[in-house]
Amino acid sequence: MAGGRIFVSHLAGVAVFDPNGDQVGRVRDLIVVLRVGRKAPRLLGLVVELPTRRRIFLPMTRVTGIQSGQVITTGVLNVRRFEQRPPERLVFGELLDRRVRLEETGEEVTVLDLSVQQLSSRREWEVDRLFVQRGGRGGAFRRKAGEQFLVEWSAVTGLSLEEKGQGAENLLATFEQLRPADLANVLHHLSAKRRAEVAAALDDDRLADVLEELPEDDQIEILGKLAEERAADVLEAMDPDDAADLLSELPEGDKERLLSLMRPDDAADMRRLMAYEDRTAGGLMTTEPIVLRPDATVADALARVRNADLSPALAAQVYVCRPPEDTPTGKYLGTVHFQRLLRDPPYTLVGSIIDDDLQALSPTADLPVVAGFFAAYDMVAAPVVDESGSLLGAVTVDDVLDHMLPDDWRETEYHLDEPAEEAPAAGQPADAPKEATADGS
Known part of the structure; x- marks a missing residue:
């Protein structure tokens, strides 16, 4: 599947199967996230409709194959109802029929279809080409008169976020490539309001990775502002030992409610880990080795x-x-x-x-x-x-x-590339105080 190109119109209504060959639903839409500047929109996953009519989110990391008119998953599905977050766009619902401009001429064209491609070096998928039409509006499932042609996504404007603005989606796009520990450091220094906005916009896996790197107080604050069902999902996505540590810091009633919302196997792991003292091998271990x-x-x-x-x-x-x-x-x-x-x-x-x-x-x-x-x-x-x-x-x-490490080590910014401390001027003692600047620093 790596390196393959897929036009999204070919995925509309396609059946989704688990590894045993049982159908779990059908593809109803795709979710991409627009990014700042010249970065290609990233494909996050699929909106899958279950036989019960519930629509859920299937991350691309849980897709093992797209071939012969079917999608194959790992078999691990989160059946919580799909909710669109601020940085996300529905491909069928919002991007097809969208008017964009050709970078070279400024001419407006209509997006009829788009293709996504899996990056060879990573598990990520990105939009790489657009199938567009000059003149009247079209769509992936209807065609009107007017020249139709393929262009690289970078040849148009209108599929990126503006670099100005303070919305959570712009902030997320700006820090998208940060490692979880670095994004956690950014979150720690935001206001509580902005921290909650960004946490709400992150997908469950990304938020789980970031929570593992945050100080305990920030973890509890963020978890407390999530809806309980989503909080349980995020805890399931965390490493079991980190999730157990976080749960153990919550009031007993909150802890039991969240455990009751988790999958039974995950909840059992949490309870087993919380039975050990914190600073012992049992309290430190993860229950998911190979x-x-x-x-x-x-x-x-x-x-x-x-x-x-x-x-x-x-x-x-x-x-x-x-x-x-x-x-x-x-x-x-x-x-x-x-x-x-x-x-x-x-x-x-x-x-x-x-x-x-x-x-x-x-x-x-x-x-x-x-x-x-x-x-x-x-x-x-x-x-x-x-x-x-x-x-x-x-x-x-x-x-x-x-x-x-010290309890507050996560709140300390470590810079590996700090310049060496300036040597004292000739004739000045090494411990002499530096001259104060105009602002008193």
Whole structure:
């Protein structure tokens, strides 16, 4: 599917199937987000109508194939009713039949159709070409007289946001390429009103990533301003350990209401994590490491490691266990590190190359023990195993650092490219005070 070009009119009414071949709905529209300046509009996902007539949002990250008049999904669907957010535009509802201008001549043309293309280096999709018509208005499903032709999206004006204005969509477009930690820093320094506006406009996955990087007070404030159903969806999209930490800070009534709105499996993970003390391996771990059976192959393991949703630390190794594979698992057998996977043939069984010499962490191991384990063995992730030998989860180095740094470390701006401190002038003591500027600084 990477690199393929699709004209959106070909997706109207197309059936959507899960991996088992069962139809889950039909495509009713596509969602793009307009961006500031010369950046191409980005395709976020599809509006899918379920058999119950409810319309939901299907992110493109959950689409595994578009072929032969059908869309294939990962099978994981969020059935919350679709709600359009400020930066989003409906392709069929708002962009087709839209009047735009040709950059070169200034002539107005009508958008009849547009094509989207998946970027080869990322999982993102962007608008790349427009099928337009001179003269009267047309549409993807009706044609009128007038010359019709293809143009690059950059050859027209009218499909970008103005760079002025203070709307949340402009702010989001400006900071779209920021890493979650950097966007979190921006949010932290906004007013509470602006912070709530931006949080409301972010999609669930992006907001989940940003919440994980915010100070606790900001997390609670933002979560409290979301509708409860959406708050539960965002918590489900967060890493389980981060979501459990956030839930544990809420009043008991709020916590139970949100847990009741979450999927049962996710809620069970949250409750299991909240049962452990905060600064222990059990409290630090995630319940979603890569778990494989001993008869899985190196090729199977590498396919799991390639999942772009995994953090680099979680993708650094896989854990081999007897069934069941969901945590808590059957008996934990050992770990296979990513480098070992690269050295062995694809058909090799992971059960034959496990590292079983390294002792796993106990869920009750406290933070200094966990940190010492990582330092002693140069690890970026480590398994957490209970007394019965079942794998409970994995601790990653980022969570260890998060709990070892000062409580306010997220509120400190770290600049890796700060210039060296200016040397004192000749004859001036190194500790002499600098001259005050006109404004007293």
